[in-house]
Amino acid sequence: MSYHASRRSLLTAAAMAAVTAAGVASYAVGGARGGVADDPQPGDRAPGGTPGRAPDRAELRRLMAGMSLAEKVGQLFVSRAYGHSATEPDPEDAEKNLTMFGVRTAAELVSRYHLGGIIYFAWAHNTRSPQQIAELSAALQQAAAGTGTGIPLMLSTDQEHGAVARIGKPATLLPGAMALGARYGAGDGDSGAPGAPGAPGRRSSAGTGATAEARRAARIAGAELAAMGIRHNYAPVADVNVNPANPVIGVRSFGADPQAVADLAAAQVRGYQGAGVAATAKHFPGHGDTETDSHVGLPVMRHSRAQWEELDEPPFRAAVEAGVDAVMTAHIVFPALDPSGDPATLSRPIVTGILRERLGFRGVVVTDALDMAGVRQKYGDDQVPVLALKAGCDQLLNPPDLGLAHRSVLAAVETGELSQKRIDESVLRILELKARRGLFDAAHTAAGPVGAVVGVPAHLAAADEIAAGTTTLLANPLKLLPLDPTAAPRVLVTGADPASPSGTTGPPTTVLARELTALGCRATAVPPARAVAAAAGNAAVLVCTYNVPEGDSPQRTLVAELLATGVPVVVVAIRNPYDAARLPTCAAELATYTWTDVEMRAAARVVTGSVRPVGRLPVPVPGRYPLGHGLAYD
Numbered sequence: 310m311s312y313h314a315s316r317r318s319l320l321t322a323a324a325m326a327a328v329t330a331a332g333v334a335s336y337a338v339g340g341a342r343g344g345v346a347d348d349p350q351p352g353d354r355a356p357g358g359t360p361g362r363a364p365d366r367a368e369l370r371r372l373m374a375g376m377s378l379a380e381k382v383g384q385l386f387v388s389r390a391y392g393h394s395a396t397e398p399d400p401e402d403a404e405k406n407l408t409m410f411g412v413r414t415a416a417e418l419v420s421r422y423h424l425g426g427i428i429y430f431a432w433a434h435n436t437r438s439p440q441q442i443a444e445l446s447a448a449l450q451q452a453a454a455g456t457g458t459g460i461p462l463m464l465s466t467d468q469e470h471g472a473v474a475r476i477g478k479p480a481t482l483l484p485g486a487m488a489l490g491a492r493y494g495a496g497d498g499d500s501g502a503p504g505a506p507g508a509p510g511r512r513s514s515a516g517t518g519a520t521a522e523a524r525r526a527a528r529i530a531g532a533e534l535a536a537m538g539i540r541h542n543y544a545p546v547a548d549v550n551v552n553p554a555n556p557v558i559g560v561r562s563f564g565a566d567p568q569a570v571a572d573l574a575a576a577q578v579r580g581y582q583g584a585g586v587a588a589t590a591k592h593f594p595g596h597g598d599t600e601t602d603s604h605v606g607l608p609v610m611r612h613s614r615a616q617w618e619e620l621d622e623p624p625f626r627a628a629v630e631a632g633v634d635a636v637m638t639a640h641i642v643f644p645a646l647d648p649s650g651d652p653a654t655l656s657r658p659i660v661t662g663i664l665r666e667r668l669g670f671r672g673v674v675v676t677d678a679l680d681m682a683g684v685r686q687k688y689g690d691d692q693v694p695v696l697a698l699k700a701g702c703d704q705l706l707n708p709p710d711l712g713l714a715h716r717s718v719l720a721a722v723e724t725g726e727l728s729q730k731r732i733d734e735s736v737l738r739i740l741e742l743k744a745r746r747g748l749f750d751a752a753h754t755a756a757g758p759v760g761a762v763v764g765v766p767a768h769l770a771a772a773d774e775i776a777a778g779t780t781t782l783l784a785n786p787l788k789l790l791p792l793d794p795t796a797a798p799r800v801l802v803t804g805a806d807p808a809s810p811s812g813t814t815g816p817p818t819t820v821l822a823r824e825l826t827a828l829g830c831r832a833t834a835v836p837p838a839r840a841v842a843a844a845a846g847n848a849a850v851l852v853c854t855y856n857v858p859e860g861d862s863p864q865r866t867l868v869a870e871l872l873a874t875g876v877p878v879v880v881v882a883i884r885n886p887y888d889a890a891r892l893p894t895c896a897a898e899l900a901t902y903t904w905t906d907v908e909m910r911a912a913a914r915v916v917t918g919s920v921r922p923v924g925r926l927p928v929p930v931p932g933r934y935p936l937g938h939g940l941a942y943d
Contacts, residue, residue: 571627
């Protein structure tokens, strides 16, 4: 049976579980905060936005019966494609597509390989503006509709918010995971009472108010993604970050407390999927205690099986019980779970034995990107996609050589290394996900309504409200803070100005100074080279720090030289809160966990007392502050 012949029946099943584009737009404009009627309940491990409802498997199997092997294999792949347009990319993007894929346009790529999906990246020039993204999505779906199967694409991206955001302003940019973790530590109230200290994994306060805000943030983010035609987000991060030296997770994690991470990850799953967007818990079985970046090497996780069960498993279990649509594997070696030395992405004991059988996950397992070094060190690019499927993965994300990967899977089926049944299992899960997310019903995103959903005032205001509870006051020994804006104090702002995650925000020192001025201060941002000379006469110098290393460093030297001027120095750690332990003691210390505009505005409000600091450390700062630490104003 062809796709077109069965489409009418599929629409009926898909409509039962999908959030339609109209519903998303209605939610977004109304600015609703929660109360999602179609959320999965604990214990319902079937993925989806509606408990107990799923697409009609019999209809999907009839659809698959009319597909060739090449078309089925194509559904397994989610690839990058260069260009802002599906049919008319800029010349340099057309040349990149030709070099990489043998075609000039994304539309041709979809047709050639019968792709299951496309992943959007800023560096691939896919994400210039919300309107352009919506138009690209619509054109790609039109290209998919013109293929032999007509099966819609699952369009995806990594819009974690905070440190990882592929889409920037005018879309709403929300606090990242660790900032939300800081709000969790504050519990339901905003009194600023210190959280109970504890060791990693032992937070005493229950952050039910914060989970509602985490869900609210994901609901807004999901509504905006759906309006742009993106129905699969590779978020939330479910890793428990217990290693300050972790170079790739860090503030992308909700924190070091497994229960907090579990609660917040589950909340975001419900938020995204309540907005009609598939959520993805990543990076299974846990990437939070590694010291190697899997983009450039192969990390080894040294936790025992008991430690994994205590620290790493709870967030993934919570995500599965919340009905998460997808789980992303990690390119890490985890000897306690599989002594073979294979990365988790290629490990049947981990993917099938633990994720499928122990946790009962029935949704889509997606690999982390297959062009990353962590999955390419032991096996060749022709073997990796085959081994991932043998391990139990379904979606093969961004292989370095799509043609080679596609041919390798076809050859593995033809030689019997992979069975047709194994391919059909993954294709069925992928088609179920597409139906569940309404793609058979409303794949073609209309570009017109984008402005009514993306970056609307209600969403921007909500982002500021959520961020207001995330800034953590770590130290204030001289009671310097809050500054009194009615006295119009002179404030110097200097320090690190890292690149914007989305390319559309910052620089953070400029944003912080601008917001302080708007609140009544006379603030000026200067580069570090001019800061010491400009310090005299200021009520305070705010120094933004970013990933301060151990030992001597230019950032430590800057803080020391500013302290020597006698002007009170306030450290604002704009990424890792661990900076505080690597710097001299200052008049005050703050942690924002992200350097985007929304967090800089929140920090300015705390500095001036416009809002009270209620954030609590979601990770311990070794040698300085315990988990849950955070001060309030008297």
